[in-house]
Amino acid sequence: xxxxxxxxxxxxxxxxxxxxxxxxxxxxxxxxxxxxxxxxxxxxxxxxxxxxxxxxxxxxxxxxxxxxxxxxxxxxxxxxxxxxxxxxxxxxxxxxxxxxxxxxxxxxxxxxxxxxxxxxxxxxxxxxxxxxxxxxxxxxxxxxxxxxxxxxxxxxxxxxxxxxxxxxxxxxxxxxxxxxxxxxxxxxxxxxxxxxxxxxxxxxxxxxxxxxx
Amino acid sequence: xxxxxxxxxxxxxxxxxxxxxxxxxxxxxxxxxxxxxxxxxxxxxxxxxxxxxxxxxxxxxxxxx
Numbered sequence: 455x456x457x458x459x460x461x462x463x464x465x466x467x468x469x470x471x472x473x474x475x476x477x478x479x480x481x482x483x484x485x486x487x488x489x490x491x492x493x494x495x496x497x498x499x500x501x502x503x504x505x506x507x508x509x510x511x512x513x514x515x516x517x518x519x520x521x522x523x524x525x526x527x528x529x530x531x532x533x534x535x536x537x538x539x540x541x542x543x544x545x546x547x548x549x550x551x552x553x554x555x556x557x558x559x560x561x562x563x564x565x566x567x568x569x570x571x572x573x574x575x576x577x578x579x580x581x582x583x584x585x586x587x588x589x590x591x592x593x594x595x596x597x598x599x600x601x602x603x604x605x606x607x608x609x610x611x612x613x614x615x616x617x618x619x620x621x622x623x624x625x626x627x628x629x630x631x632x633x634x635x636x637x638x639x640x641x642x643x644x645x646x647x648x649x650x651x652x653x654x655x656x657x658x659x660x661x662x663x664x665x666x667x
Numbered sequence: 668x669x670x671x672x673x674x675x676x677x678x679x680x681x682x683x684x685x686x687x688x689x690x691x692x693x694x695x696x697x698x699x700x701x702x703x704x705x706x707x708x709x710x711x712x713x714x715x716x717x718x719x720x721x722x723x724x725x726x727x728x729x730x731x732x
Contacts, residue, residue, distance in 0.1 A: 464685035466722065470715055474692045509681075536684030557684035561692040 456572040460485040461492035462507035489513040508535040607658040689719035
């Protein structure tokens with residue numbers, strides 16, 4: 455069972471999330487309303503995941519995320535915010551958070567995001583796709599390695615992980631590991647999203663039909 | 668500047684998100700309940716919906732011209 459903490463300054467929301475997330479089968483081990491208490495909470499409970507509001511009374515949830523990840527590298531952080539602001543999104547993605555969820559979304563979306571991140575994936579609210587795919591946002595994410603680019607290129611061309619493994623002579627598990635790394639690096643929601651970002655950034659290019667003619 | 672003129676509205680929209688999430692979350696939970704919640708839980712959750720709505724009303728009243 456995923457062990458998580460909630461860090462949000464809105465008391466009713468914080469206590470509501472504790473109840474709703476517990477009812478949904480998650481192990482909510484505590485909650486806090488500011489940066490200092492949030493740091494303490496994570497240090498003492500060692501949760502798998504922290505759900506962190508961006509605007510906290512004594513600082514930013516994004517700075518808190520950076521500090522938490524320095525001290526607890528295995529912690530998964532999901533930022534939970536009422537702002538669909540581009541600057542905050544860029545900063546949030548740079549902080550190492552693996553999830554970025556808007557309060558405009560439903561509780562079901564929040565739960566889906568938590569499960570996805572707890573399972574090792576990443577999640578960005580689909581309402582932010584327009585910002586995410588802008589050239590400015592895509593220039594913020596780390597560069598792919600040549601091997602990662604090669605694999606994403608083949609994936610964009612429609613090859614399966616097995617076929618790619620055969621083609622570049624590595625195991626299918628290695629291909630999957632590279633794809634997971636790319637998804638994380640690009641802060642993508644899934645493989646398709648990662649391909650879209652890689653294409654947008656010019657990391658990979660699709661051959662036009664006339665190229666092969 | 669146009670962006671400054673919109674700042675109060677942006678703040679209001681931001682501030683409404685938290686109580687709205689409470690209202691939406693608990694109302695959905697209550698609507699989906701198939702008789703598993705105790706009477707006490709139902710009352711608690713309904714009270715949270717009412718409090719969330721009251722918070723939203725206050726935010727809107729305070730922002731009204």
